[in-house]
Amino acid sequence: MMAGAEQVPEDRDLIEKACAGDDSAFEALMRRYSGQVRSFIARFFRNRAMVDDLAQETFAKAYFGLKSFRREAALETWLKRIALRQCLDQMRNRKIVTVSFDEDARESADIPGPFDPEHQIKARLLLAQIMQSLAPLDRIILTLHYGDGYSGEEIAKITGLSKANVKVRAFRLRQKLKALRDGGYQ
Amino acid sequence: MNPTRWNEWVRRQLQTGPLEPASEEFFEGIWERIREQAASLPMQGRRTFPEDLRTACWQTAPLLAAALLGILLYAWYAPPEIHGPRTSAMDSYVWDAALPPSDAALMYQILNVEPGSGTEAQP
Numbered sequence: 279m280m281a282g283a284e285q286v287p288e289d290r291d292l293i294e295k296a297c298a299g300d301d302s303a304f305e306a307l308m309r310r311y312s313g314q315v316r317s318f319i320a321r322f323f324r325n326r327a328m329v330d331d332l333a334q335e336t337f338a339k340a341y342f343g344l345k346s347f348r349r350e351a352a353l354e355t356w357l358k359r360i361a362l363r364q365c366l367d368q369m370r371n372r373k374i375v376t377v378s379f380d381e382d383a384r385e386s387a388d389i390p391g392p393f394d395p396e397h398q399i400k401a402r403l404l405l406a407q408i409m410q411s412l413a414p415l416d417r418i419i420l421t422l423h424y425g426d427g428y429s430g431e432e433i434a435k436i437t438g439l440s441k442a443n444v445k446v447r448a449f450r451l452r453q454k455l456k457a458l459r460d461g462g463y464q
Numbered sequence: 465m466n467p468t469r470w471n472e473w474v475r476r477q478l479q480t481g482p483l484e485p486a487s488e489e490f491f492e493g494i495w496e497r498i499r500e501q502a503a504s505l506p507m508q509g510r511r512t513f514p515e516d517l518r519t520a521c522w523q524t525a526p527l528l529a530a531a532l533l534g535i536l537l538y539a540w541y542a543p544p545e546i547h548g549p550r551t552s553a554m555d556s557y558v559w560d561a562a563l564p565p566s567d568a569a570l571m572y573q574i575l576n577v578e579p580g581s582g583t584e585a586q587p
Contacts, residue, residue, distance in 0.1 A: 312486040321481045338497040425478030459470050
C-alpha cells in the first residue's frame with residue numbers, strides 16, 4: 279500500500295452524503311461524471327453550447343432526483359438515462375438531425391474504404407437521410423450501437439427498453455444500413 | 465464490399481470529435497440551475513416528495529386494511545335479509561343471461577341443480 283496515497287471516495291459514499299444534504303459531495307460526483315455525460319450528449323449534438331446546456335440540466339435533474347436513485351444500476355448509467363431523456367426531448371422539440379456533414383466531419387470521416395470520394399459524399403447524404411427519417415430513439419440506438427459500439431444490454435439499460443426491443447430495432451437499422459451499403463436505399 | 469470497412473466507415477460518420485474538459489463556468493451553471501429550480505419549487509419539502517409519499521402510504525395502509533377486512537367480514541356474515549340468498553340469485557342470473565333457455569335447462573339438468581335455487585336437487 280502506498281503511504282500518503284489520497285483515498286478517493288467511492289460513489290456510494292458520495293451519494294449517501296449528497297442525499298444527506300452535503301453539496302460538496304454532489305459537486306465531487308458532478309466533476310467525476312461530467313466528462314462521461316458531456317461525451318454522451320455530444321454523440322447526438324455537435325453544438326457545444328447545446329451539449330453543455332443539456333449536461334447542466336442533466337445534473338440539475340440528478341440533484342433533485344438523487345434520493346430516488348436505486349443503487350442497482352451504476353450511477354453513470356443512471357446519469358446517462360437522464361441525459362438521454364433530455365436529448366430525446368430536445369430532438370423532438372427541435373427536430374434536429376444528429377449527424378452533421380460539415381467539412382471537418384467529412385475530412386475526419388474519409389477513410390480509405392468502401393467508396394471513392396464521390397461515392398462517400400453520396401453515401402453520407404443517404405446516411406443523413408436515413409437518420410432524418412428515424413424516430414429520435416432509433417437515431418440514438420444507431421449512434422450508440424454503430425458509432426460507439428454499445429452492446430444491446432448497455433443500450434437497454436440506458437434507454438429503459440427491453441433487450442429484445444433493442445435487438446429488433448437494431449436489426450431494422452442494420453437492414454437500412456445494409457441497403458445503403460449495397461446502394462439500394464432510396 | 466468489405467463489411468468491416470463499411471462498419472468502420474459508418475462508425476466514423478457517427479462519431480464526434482473529443483470534447484475539451486468542462487470549464488468552471490459549466491459547474492457554476494449547474495449550481496445556478498439548481499438554485500433556480502429549488503426557488504421555483506412550491507415547498508421546501510419538495511425534494512423529499514418520494515419519502516413523504518412513502519410515509520403517507522405506510523400511515524394509511526393499516527386503515528385501508530382494516531376497512532377491507534370489515535367489508536369482507538360484513539359480506540360474509542351479514543344476515544340473508546340484508547344481502548339476499550348467497551348463491552342462487554347469482555347462479556341463475558349468470559346462467560340465464562349467458563345461455564339460451566333450452567341450453568340453460570340442459571345445463572341445470574347436467575349439473576343436477578334446481579333452476580334459480582342455487583342448491584343441488586335431491587336425487
